[in-house]
Amino acid sequence: xxxxxxxxxxxxxxxxxxxxxxxxxxxxxxxxxxxxxxxxxxxxxxxxxxxxxxxxxxxxxxxxxxxxxxxxxxxxxxxxxxxxxxxxxxxxxxxxxxxxxxxxxxxxxxxxxxxxxxxxxxxxxxxxxxxxxxxxxxxxxxxxxxxxxxxxxxxxxxxxxxxxxxxxxxxxxxxxxxxxxxxxxxxxxxxxxxxxxxxxxxxxxxxxxxxxxxxxxxxxxxxxxxxxxxxxxxxxxxxxxxxxxxxxxxxxxxxxxxxxxxxxxxxxxxxxxxxxxxxxxxxxxxxxxxxxxxxxxxxxxxxxxxxxxxxxxxxxx
Amino acid sequence: xxxxxxxxxxxxxxxxxxxxxxxxxxxxxxxxxxxxxxxxxxxxxxxxxxxxxxxxxxxxxxxxxxxxxxxxxxxxxxxxxxxxxxxxxxxxxxxxxxxxxxxxxxxxxxxxxxxxxxxxxxxxxxxxxxxxxxxxxxxxxxxxxxxxxxxxxxxxxxxxxxxxxxxxxxxxxxxxxxxxxxxxxxxxxxxxxxxxxxxxxxxxxxxxxxxxxxxxxxxxxxxxxxxxxxxxxxxxxxxxxxxx
Numbered sequence: 392x393x394x395x396x397x398x399x400x401x402x403x404x405x406x407x408x409x410x411x412x413x414x415x416x417x418x419x420x421x422x423x424x425x426x427x428x429x430x431x432x433x434x435x436x437x438x439x440x441x442x443x444x445x446x447x448x449x450x451x452x453x454x455x456x457x458x459x460x461x462x463x464x465x466x467x468x469x470x471x472x473x474x475x476x477x478x479x480x481x482x483x484x485x486x487x488x489x490x491x492x493x494x495x496x497x498x499x500x501x502x503x504x505x506x507x508x509x510x511x512x513x514x515x516x517x518x519x520x521x522x523x524x525x526x527x528x529x530x531x532x533x534x535x536x537x538x539x540x541x542x543x544x545x546x547x548x549x550x551x552x553x554x555x556x557x558x559x560x561x562x563x564x565x566x567x568x569x570x571x572x573x574x575x576x577x578x579x580x581x582x583x584x585x586x587x588x589x590x591x592x593x594x595x596x597x598x599x600x601x602x603x604x605x606x607x608x609x610x611x612x613x614x615x616x617x618x619x620x621x622x623x624x625x626x627x628x629x630x631x632x633x634x635x636x637x638x639x640x641x642x643x644x645x646x647x648x649x650x651x652x653x654x655x656x657x658x659x660x661x662x663x664x665x666x667x668x669x670x671x672x673x674x675x676x677x678x679x680x681x682x683x684x685x686x687x688x689x690x691x692x693x694x695x696x697x698x699x700x701x702x703x704x705x706x707x708x
Numbered sequence: 709x710x711x712x713x714x715x716x717x718x719x720x721x722x723x724x725x726x727x728x729x730x731x732x733x734x735x736x737x738x739x740x741x742x743x744x745x746x747x748x749x750x751x752x753x754x755x756x757x758x759x760x761x762x763x764x765x766x767x768x769x770x771x772x773x774x775x776x777x778x779x780x781x782x783x784x785x786x787x788x789x790x791x792x793x794x795x796x797x798x799x800x801x802x803x804x805x806x807x808x809x810x811x812x813x814x815x816x817x818x819x820x821x822x823x824x825x826x827x828x829x830x831x832x833x834x835x836x837x838x839x840x841x842x843x844x845x846x847x848x849x850x851x852x853x854x855x856x857x858x859x860x861x862x863x864x865x866x867x868x869x870x871x872x873x874x875x876x877x878x879x880x881x882x883x884x885x886x887x888x889x890x891x892x893x894x895x896x897x898x899x900x901x902x903x904x905x906x907x908x909x910x911x912x913x914x915x916x917x918x919x920x921x922x923x924x925x926x927x928x929x930x931x932x933x934x935x936x937x938x939x940x941x942x943x944x945x946x947x948x949x950x951x952x
Contacts, residue, residue: 443794445951467709467797477788481725493717494796496709538792 392455394419394546394577395440400449402435402601409435411601412449417546417594422568422578424592426585428698432601433581434474434550440579441471441548454545467495470544474551474581476535480524484515484534487523488541495542502541509537512567529560536564546577554583565591585688597695605695609688616686616694622658623649625680626671630654633674641666655684711798715806718793722810726780736814740768740821748829757830762912763885764822766905769847770876773815777808777855778868785950786864794950800943808852808939815848836915839924843911846931850904853938860945879905889921904934 395417402410410432417423427433438444440451442462451458453465478487485506492502510516513533518526526534532552539547549568553561568578568591582588588595589609596606605612629651630637637656638646647655658667660683671678686694726732747760784790793803823844826832854875862868881887882896883905889897900906907927914920920927 441795443791443951445947463797463799465797466795471795473788473791475788477792479721479725479789480787482721490717490721491792494714494793494798496711496713496797498710498713 392419393417393452394421394454395423395579396450396452397436397440398450398452400436400439400451401447402432402439402444403447409601410439410446413598413601413603415596415603415606417577417579420572420575420577421593422572422580422591424588424595425579425581425598426588426595426692427598428696431598431696433598436598437548437550437579437581441469442466467542468545470539470542470547472536472539472547472549472552474554476523476531478523478531478535478538481522483520483522484526484530485510485519487534488538491538492541497542505541505543506537509540513537513563527557529556532556533560533564536567540571544576546579547571548579550581551583552580553587585692589688597692599696599698612691612695613686613688616691618659619645619657619686619690619694620659621645621655621684621686622667623680623682623684624654624656624678625682626652626654627677627679628652630676633676637670640670709797711802714796714798715802718803718806719809722780722807723813726776727810727814732776732814736772736818737821739771740764740818741825743767744822744825748825757826758832758834758916759918761822761826761832761916762909762918765819765844766847766883766885766909766912767880768818768822769815769844770851770879770905772818773811773848773851774855774858774872774876775869776814777811777852778858778862778872779865780811781807781856781859782862782865782868785859800946804856804939804943804946808856811852811855812845812848815851816844819844819848832916834917836917839911840915842928843908843915843931846911846928846935847905847908849935850908850931850938853935853942854904856942857938857945860942860949879903882906883909884921885909904931904938907931907934 393416395415397413397415399412399414400410401408401412413436425433425436435444439446440453440458442458442465454468456465458465479490482490488506488509489502492505497505507516510519513536515530515534515537518530523531523534536549536552552568553564556564565587568580572578572591580588580592592609594606594608595612597604605615607615631648631651634646634648634654637643637654643656643658645657649655658664668678727736743764747764748757781790784793793807794800796803855872858868858871858875862871878899882892882900883903884900889900889906892900907922907930910920910922911924911927911931914924914927922930
């Protein structure tokens with residue numbers, strides 16, 4: 392059984408078609424990354440999957456159930472961590488958790504026990520009686536995730552879980568995601584941190600302008616950039632004046648200056664290195680170090696979406 | 709899943725977070741008390757006092773329920789915590805009944821202040837209690853659902869407050885509380901009959917021994933129709949505006 396199965400899903404806001412008939416599947420127990428530039432349709436898709444937004448057409452099946460007809464049964468099995476916290480600022484950490492547990496019909500004793508367990512896991516025991524509004528950003532994020540985990544959902548939707556929080560909290564959240572995965576929870580993750588997606592996700596789908604343009608494992612996505620694979624060269628002298636001739640003579644698609652004496656060039660793994668060495672020998676430049684560079688997820692993102700990732704960071708998802 | 713736990717928990721949370729806060733308790737007590745005292749001071753006899761009781765109770769309920777509900781829902785919507793509720797595995801109808809339950813109880817308790825004062829001052833011997841209590845409950849329900857309709861239309865808390873006044877103040881003058889409907893200009897009279905408070909006030913008047921315009925049965929029926937209609941319309945608007 393697929394954890395999530397989406398077919399021909401579309402969403403129109405007035406005349407604007409935000410989601411254009413997308414199809415994808417999430418396997419049971421996998422961490423599925425859903426990436427794309429700002430305004431590509433990530434949040435609209437998530438909101439449709441969790442039942443907060445009605446689709447214009449298409450079908451959504453979660454854990455084998457149709458969302459249209461069995462929304463309540465589905466909502467009982469999923470947990471949602473939105474990009475912005477949705478807990479009650481005036482209520483304490485523990486009260487927020489027990490309240491969220493009660494929304495899923497948990498009895499008083501069970502929800503109190505579970506709340507204490509999660510507060511311990513997220514190291515929030517010391518602040519459990521503090522009002523949520525007094526929490527730091529990292530603590531707020533952790534409590535929001537804990538709230539979504541109260542009823543032990545089978546699928547957890549995480550929208551930018553580590554966005555804008557301190558390194559220690561982000562590491563803790565990533566560790567928690569890995570632990571949940573180990574225990575068999577299916578995770579649907581959106582993030583702006585591509586290294587995070589690379590590290591955590593088994594498969595990633597890229598959405599651009601309301602369409603899914605690519606889906607695959609990190610390895611297959613990187614392999615699709617085989618021709619973009621690069622070499623990092625450390626040289627014994629400044630290469631600034633030779634950069635252009637290097638690009639022209641060897642017909643290189645990309646020469647990137649990392650610093651005065653380091654260059655990154657596109658050089659597919661199966662391409663012979665002799666012309667490169669000949670070039671440098673002729674110019675009396677010595678190669679001190681040559682290192683094969685696999686395409687990064689950022690390069691994969693740029694190649695697939697056509698948008699520089701640096702423009703994306705910190706923006707709306 | 710035990711949905712009762714979820715719904716009671718929402719009601720309990722709202723009562724603790726909003727209605728039991730000192731400013732709201734004082735508002736709920738002082739506002740009806742002030743209305744009652746204002747009219748008591750003007751009353752010369754016990755009969756006068758009983759006559760003004762329906763008006764004071766109706767106003768206390770109307771102001772208590774519409775303000776609170778419109779503001780709390782708009783506030784929760786703005787700070788996103790309302791989304792948390794919408795993710796709960798309960799139907800939107802049940803969720804909104806739980807959400808409005810607190811305001812209905814608050815409205816009923818608001819009406820108790822002038823009622824208890826009336827009992828203390830006059831003994832209220834000739835009261836038709838079943839009609840009085842039924843009217844109080846249904847005025848609280850319709851006013852709360854009116855507040856819900858306002859909350860669904862408003863994006864900001866201040867908008868909710870403005871919309872509330874837009875509905876409330878004309879209602880006070882057109883529902884027959886101060887000016888009998890028959891004495892209103894003929895062009896305005898139809899407006900009175902589309903206001904739920906008109907039928908609630910009519911019932912309250914009957915309950916204290918005055919003459920009503922419509923029969924008790926018809927008043928109750930119309931209030932139930934308004935309750936159902938306002939609630940259904942608000943849910944429809946929520947689905948259309950918030951989930952589309």
